[in-house]
Amino acid sequence: MKLFVFSDSPDIMKQMLTYLREKGEITAATTSGDADIGKFGASVLYRLKGNHMPDSVARTVAGLVRKENYDAMFFGSTVLGREVAGFVSEDMGLTSVTEIVDLRFEGNRAVTKRFFLGGKTVLEEESQAKVFTVMPGITDPQEAGSASKEQEVQEEASALSLVEVQPKKAGTVDIEKAQxxxxxxxxxxxxxxxxxxxxxxxxxxxxxxxxxxxxxxxxxxxxxxxxxxxxxxxxxxxxxxxxxxxxxxx
Amino acid sequence: MPYSIVVLIKQIPDIDQLRTDPNTGEPQMQNLPLRTENLSKNAIEAAVQIKEKYGGKVTGIIFGREQSTASMKEAYAMGVDDGIIVTGYQRSEPSVTARVLAEKIKQVPPHDLIILGNQSADSYTGMLPGRLSRILGIPLVGNAVKIECSSDQVKVTRATEEGNMVVQGKVPLIISVAQEINTPRLPAVLQIMAAGGRKPIRTEAAQNLSYPDVRVISNRAPKSERKRIIYEDMGKAVPEIVKVIKEAMR
Known part of the structure; x- marks a missing residue:
């Protein structure tokens, strides 16, 4: 199977690559500058260069996925990841299953699990979806033996302009990483x-x-x-x- | 400048009142009351605040059911001027919802801003903003925590996992909002009841809905793997708990 994986979050990216590399050959794309992403088993890793405006990242990624005939596309569930996944699904006319915590393929059908009804239930579905958003923590990241072939890609022009980046204030905690x-x-x-x-x-x-x-x-x-x-x-x-x-x- | 704003509103089952069957784990959806989704209220508040400051008009659109008039009355009481309900909603399916809403948005031009919640509390797909952006060809700025308007330029502070990004763009724009953006006003019940009488709500049936082939295998409360150890003797509990904490601190 040929799989495409996108995330702006290096953590979710490494988790997804670890989880998916047994299931197929992966082409990955990221806006992250994290140097280690190339160690997690993607054959090709596209590094997107630019301001990472949502519209330009979405169009750039849509262009990348159209270059090959991917069997499935995965997007880390972040603010940007969900935006890009929605855009790409619509662009390709594909069904999407979101926030998955588990996946297996049965022939050309995907069997997925996700939380539903505000987390009160787990919904197990079988579908022809080809676009998936993946919840953080689907597995623990583990490096693969080989390095990805890396390539820089300039992001397409944006209708938006970046005024300012405000990094997280000192004192804000990252409870997602807390032990x-x-x-x-x-x-x-x-x-x-x-x-x-x-x-x-x-x-x-x-x-x-x-x-x-x-x-x-x-x-x-x-x-x-x-x-x-x-x-x-x-x-x-x-x-x-x-x-x-x-x-x-x- | 006055703004013509479309706000997209979702009505969901009141999941706080949802119970799952103790034996089968299946959700008991019968007779579950419906309510306006939380982030939709933030979206309405954001739209109404812009209208109050700069003038203009807010049109609310719901893809829902006959009962969605309750949510529209609430939206009217919060300051929405005009409301359209498209009936025929069957289940959470972003591809269908996006198409229905986009079609309706196209029928109410011109629109400067399209405002909606970032992710809804029941299904959490987060796909709608990106899909709408692709169908309508309007750039998306998602997860807004602040919107500042200055004639046709709109500055949006977007919260991402890494920090805030301040982004500027020209109308029309699609803006999805985060819960941090505001505290939605709480209209009095009498106001909500009166709102429905004063202003008509347009209700139309959705045409030619084509839901993709997704088969539900199961929808059940997740199995709790908790050990449920209860200590009644403090003397036994403390050393055990200290052991667990020390283990985690290693």
């Missing part, structure tokens, strides 16, 4: 309860995260710390939930 998370829910009772949680989290090298009500409704914590389906997808070694019912919601 230990102490997550709090509304069972904490009041914001002051965090004063007891923070020293504990610090002591065990963990970061504090919160449920949707805590981050969004009560704003005890900033939204970059929100876990769950409408927040960040996390995969720590240890997750301590305090005052969270565990009933799935958004």
């Amino acid at each position: 230990i998370i102490v997550a709090v829910g509304r069972g904490l009772g009041k914001k002051e309860g965090l004063q007891q949680i923070e020293p504990f989290a610090q002591k065990i090298n963990g970061v504090v995260a919160g449920s949707r009500p805590v981050c969004l409704d009560y704003q005890w914590l900033t939204e970059d710390r929100q876990v769950g389906l409408s927040g960040k997808k996390v995969k720590p070694k240890l997750y301590i939930a305090l005052g969270i019912s565990g009933r799935s919601s958004t």
Whole structure:
């Protein structure tokens, strides 16, 4: 099988390449400058050069996938990845299955699993979809033995202009990468309860995260710390939930 | 300058009230109330705020069912001027939804801004903005946390996994919004009821829908692999928990 893989996130890219390289020959494309992406088993790796405006990345990727007859195309589920996947699906007139956490091919049909109804169910489907968005964490990344043939591709002209890039503020945490998370829910009772949680989290090298009500409704914590389906997808070694019912919601 | 804005609204089953069958794990969808999707409310709020500041008109479009009038009345009460409901929605299928909405958008020209939620809380596909961008040939700026208008130039702050990107473009633009962009106003129930009486809602049936061949194998609550160990004796619990934490800290 000939597969195409795109992600702007080096982490999801490495996970997807590890997961997919057994299933076929991979051509990959990325806007990331991460030097190691070429070690994960793609035969060809296109490096997109430009401002990474959504419209130009979408058209550039659509152009790349039209060059070959791919059996399936995979996009890491990020803000940009979903935009490009939607654009490419429509451009090629293809069915898409999104946010997959599991995949196998049966002949020319794909059997996929994804979370549905706000995460309350897992939907297993069989389809002729050829475009997939892939949830972060589909597998642990492992380098392959060989290096990708790398090629730079200039992004097509954009109708948009880049005014400014504002990197994440100092002090913002990346809970997606955290190994230990102490997550709090509304069972904490009041914001002051965090004063007891923070020293504990610090002591065990963990970061504090919160449920949707805590981050969004009560704003005890900033939204970059929100876990769950409408927040960040996390995969720590240890997750301590305090005052969270565990009933799935958004 | 006054802006002509289309806001795309989704009505979803109230997944917070959704239960799954304890035996089969299947979702109990019968009699589940419908509600306006959260990010649609952020989209409506963003559109109405632009109208209030610069003048113009906001047209709401729902691809839904007969019952979607409830969501449109709510949108009216929030400040939407005009509403169209296209009935015939059967299931989450971005290719169908995109086509139905794009067709309707083309019928209400001119539009400077098309605003919608970035990902909906029930199905989470995130495919619609990219697909619409391709069909309509209008550039997309997604996951907006801030929109600033200055005549025909619109500056959008877009939140990505790496930080914020401030992007500028000329209307028309498609803008998908993130939950951080605003706090949607809460119209009083009486206002919602009155809104429906004052202004008509146009309802039309979708024509020639062609859903792709996707077969559902199963749709069930994920199996919990939790060990569910409960310690009633504090003296036994503490050493065990300390062991787990120390293991993770290694």
